Amino acid sequence: MALLEVKNLKxxxxxxxxxxxxxxxxxxxxxxxxxxGLVGESGCGKSTIAWxxxxxxxxxxxxxxxxxxxxxIDITKLSEDDLRKKVRWKKISxxxxxxxxxxxxxxxxxxxxxxxxxxxxxxxxKESREIIAKLLKMVGLDETxxxxxxxxxxGGQKQRVIIAMALIxxxxxxxxxxxxxxxxxxxxxxxxxxxxxxxxxxxxxxxxITHDLSLIAEIADKVAVMYAGKIVxxxxxxxxxxxxxxxxxxxxxxxxxxxxxREEIRWIPGVPPDLSRPPPGCRFFxxxxxxxxxCRKEEPVLKEVEPGHYVACHLx
Amino acid sequence: MSAGDVILRVRxxxxxxxxxxxxxxxxxxxxxxxxxxxxxxxxxxxxxxxxCLVGESGCGKTTTGRxITRLIVPTAGHMYFKASEEVxxxxxxxxxxxxxxxxxxxxxxxxxVDKALRREIQIVFQDPFGSLNPRMKVYDILKExxxxxxxxxxxxxxxxxxxxxxxxxKLVPPDEFIGRxxxxxxxxxxxxxxFARAMILGPKLVVADEPVSMLDVSIRAEILKLMMDLKxxxxxxxxxITHDLAVAAYLxxxxxxxxxxxxxxxxPxxxxxxxxxxxxxxxxxxxxxxxxxxxxxxxxxxxxxxxxPSAANIPPGCRFHxxxxxTMDICKKEEPELFEISEGHYVACHLxKKK
Numbered sequence: 304m305a306l307l308e309v310k311n312l313k314x315x316x317x318x319x320x321x322x323x324x325x326x327x328x329x330x331x332x333x334x335x336x337x338x339x340g341l342v343g344e345s346g347c348g349k350s351t352i353a354w355x356x357x358x359x360x361x362x363x364x365x366x367x368x369x370x371x372x373x374x375x376i377d378i379t380k381l382s383e384d385d386l387r388k389k390v391r392w393k394k395i396s397x398x399x400x401x402x403x404x405x406x407x408x409x410x411x412x413x414x415x416x417x418x419x420x421x422x423x424x425x426x427x428x429k430e431s432r433e434i435i436a437k438l439l440k441m442v443g444l445d446e447t448x449x450x451x452x453x454x455x456x457x458g459g460q461k462q463r464v465i466i467a468m469a470l471i472x473x474x475x476x477x478x479x480x481x482x483x484x485x486x487x488x489x490x491x492x493x494x495x496x497x498x499x500x501x502x503x504x505x506x507x508x509x510x511x512i513t514h515d516l517s518l519i520a521e522i523a524d525k526v527a528v529m530y531a532g533k534i535v536x537x538x539x540x541x542x543x544x545x546x547x548x549x550x551x552x553x554x555x556x557x558x559x560x561x562x563x564x565r566e567e568i569r570w571i572p573g574v575p576p577d578l579s580r581p582p583p584g585c586r587f588f589x590x591x592x593x594x595x596x597x598c599r600k601e602e603p604v605l606k607e608v609e610p611g612h613y614v615a616c617h618l619x
Numbered sequence: 620m621s622a623g624d625v626i627l628r629v630r631x632x633x634x635x636x637x638x639x640x641x642x643x644x645x646x647x648x649x650x651x652x653x654x655x656x657x658x659x660x661x662x663x664x665x666x667x668x669x670x671c672l673v674g675e676s677g678c679g680k681t682t683t684g685r686x687i688t689r690l691i692v693p694t695a696g697h698m699y700f701k702a703s704e705e706v707x708x709x710x711x712x713x714x715x716x717x718x719x720x721x722x723x724x725x726x727x728x729x730x731x732v733d734k735a736l737r738r739e740i741q742i743v744f745q746d747p748f749g750s751l752n753p754r755m756k757v758y759d760i761l762k763e764x765x766x767x768x769x770x771x772x773x774x775x776x777x778x779x780x781x782x783x784x785x786x787x788x789k790l791v792p793p794d795e796f797i798g799r800x801x802x803x804x805x806x807x808x809x810x811x812x813x814f815a816r817a818m819i820l821g822p823k824l825v826v827a828d829e830p831v832s833m834l835d836v837s838i839r840a841e842i843l844k845l846m847m848d849l850k851x852x853x854x855x856x857x858x859x860i861t862h863d864l865a866v867a868a869y870l871x872x873x874x875x876x877x878x879x880x881x882x883x884x885x886x887p888x889x890x891x892x893x894x895x896x897x898x899x900x901x902x903x904x905x906x907x908x909x910x911x912x913x914x915x916x917x918x919x920x921x922x923x924x925x926x927x928p929s930a931a932n933i934p935p936g937c938r939f940h941x942x943x944x945x946t947m948d949i950c951k952k953e954e955p956e957l958f959e960i961s962e963g964h965y966v967a968c969h970l971x972k973k974k
Contacts, residue, residue: 338915344835457926487675488862492906492921499918514836517865517908522915540912558840560869562892562907568869570840574805 304375305332306475306508307356312369314348314355321579325351325364327532330605333525335475336506340523340540342516342555346575348532349512350400353478356510357391374475392419396469398479403461406453412439412464413449419471434471442467442497459490466497470505478510483518495521516555520544528552531576531586534605538612548614550591585617593618623666624701626824626856627687628720632660632696634682638931654931656682658880659696661957664824666701669850669857671867671888673903674877677930680860683877684826687858688742689723689733698724703823706735738768741817745829747809751801757812758797761785764820784815787852788845807838811845818849828860843870864907868892873963876900879930879938882957886964896966898922898943937969945970 314326325348333339343349354360358378371378378390420431436446442463469477483491526543528536536549547553554571573590576582588598597617605613635653657679664670672680686693699720710732744750761781771777785793788811831839861867867874868888875885884897895901902923925942934941940950949969957967
């Protein structure tokens with residue numbers, strides 16, 4: 304059985320200007336030890352998926368339909384209390400976007416890392432110290448950092464602390480939302496290396512969310528491309544990069560400048576639709592170069608084009 | 620690449636920001652401390668080229684760009700700019716060198732010259748959300764530089780200039796855009812307005828400070844293409860500032876890599892990418908992710924150690940030596956000079972100096 308099974312997930316924001324369908328009928332599954340890369344442009348709903356998986360979508364957002372089953376538990380049906388005690392951090396932990404700036408400035412790193420251990424596992428501070436030391440070493444930090452305050456650390460070090468914090472209760476699934484956006488290239492490469500090591504050593508399942516297709520290629524086994532609240536293509540990394548099917552995926556891949564290949568880059572004309580008033584039919588049709596009549600009327604569903612490779616496009 | 624005349628000669632440019640001294644330091648007459656954001660940068664910009672300054676945050680690339688646009692005043696150094704005849708004619712002779720360059724770093728430059736020079740050197744900022752006044756319509760945003768510089772005798776004339784600027788950046792039909800506020804535009808459109816605002820004064824040199832890093836990937840290429848088109852149409856020269864080597868490699872003719880306020884390597888793009896010499900350049904290149912899924916099975920070797928030190932506390936000798944994997948004794952004592960190792964390829968590293 305898959306570790307995580309998301310079925311027909313719908314997360315809408317009920318704003319005064321109308322209902323924003325940030326995540327609209329999204330389904331995917333994830334095996335243990337597998338890394339899913341979730342890629343899409345700003346506003347496509349990728350972060351909303353992450354919040355939905357912890358069932359903590361910020362208001363006025365709400366999960367309005369579908370199910371999220373992790374390890375046999377449907378978290379959309381759990382009470383807030385059960386969620387906190389059974390799911391969050393124990394089963395699914397998350398590295399939030401910009402989390403390294405959310406470290407509490409008045410507590411030492413040790414105090415902050417000990418908190419989940421004391422609350423969830425009932426350990427004393429002394430008992431947690433050993434675990435923390437081991438974990439810090441694992442993420443490539445020196446033990447002495449325990450006694451430091453966040454302002455004494457560099458951006459890369461803070462991000463490592465955040466990663467340690469996400470791993471501290473040994474969750475089955477770690478969600479990382481743009482974990483390297485604020486970091487410089489070299490530090491970014493080092494953090495990605497760390498994720499690769501964690502993946503190899505702990506066989507942990509991960510969902511890696513970013514707008515950067517190059518970054519996803521560095522880590523993900525499976526890639527899902529999101530556009531305007533929907534998954535438009537999902538498949539193994541080799542399938543999606545080697546044989547991109549959806550015009551949007553093709554456009555994204557063609558828009559990345561390569562370091563060593565002198566190739567003309569292309570772009571996708573137009574802008575993503577307003578999610579409170581998505582266009583009828585396929586949401587991508589106003590920007591698509593292969594648009595047909597059917598695209599304007601009928602919404603395409605995800606179809607399996609080759610084993611494990613799904614695409615939502617009328618072309619196939 | 621068209622190697623035109625040198626349009627801007629930057630020599631030993633420095634910007635040191637003073638740090639506040641603590642009471643104890645002041646009372647004990649400790650020397651003043653500085654953040655040496657830019658610490659002796661020299662390069663030539665050729666007419667019609669796209670020159671790139673690349674480096675990590677805090678390396679001084681933005682500060683350099685801002686000094687060239689004279690948004691901040693340099694602490695020391697010179698910037699010899701090849702101004703147009705028009706500007707030269709209004710400049711007192713003592714400020715114009717024999718070969719016709721004006722040192723725009725000179726703080727004694729008369730006000731009217733200074734202002735005229737601002738028309739020739741324009742800047743486009745990174746954040747199109749912050750660089751446009753949210754309370755002004757596109758029309759007024761573009762009209763402001765015209766008013767400041769007294770261009771256009773009548774409203775009709777200005778209107779025409781604004782329309783032309785908007786069509787140049789492909790915001791057509793202009794009628795549809797002039798009445799909008801920035802929040803009614805997409806990120807790409809906003810950046811186009813920022814370019815229109817820079818272009819409306821007819822500059823010769825445009826400093827583009829990370830103009831695409833805040834934009835979504837799918838529209839980045841659109842802005843890069845626009846930059847190329849504008850360059851061709853107007854014969855512009857760009858100083859492009861970025862942290863993204865892949866974008867730099869795509870767009871630029873020459874790349875200068877900065878580290879802690881200094882240029883450590885400068886070469887034509889192909890040469891820099893294929894034959895990097897400075898250990899820092901090698902590390903930077905090794906760290907760039909590429910959309911190749913086979914990368915997921917290997918750990919990227921980034922040949923560098925440690926972290927960037929603070930610019931207030933620059934290591935002695937070669938400023939890169941604490942992070943370098945090839946440190947020698949001399950690196951700790953003597954700062955390497957930037958020298959030409961092969962044609963057009965400059966590097967500041969002791970590894971290549973000895974012969």
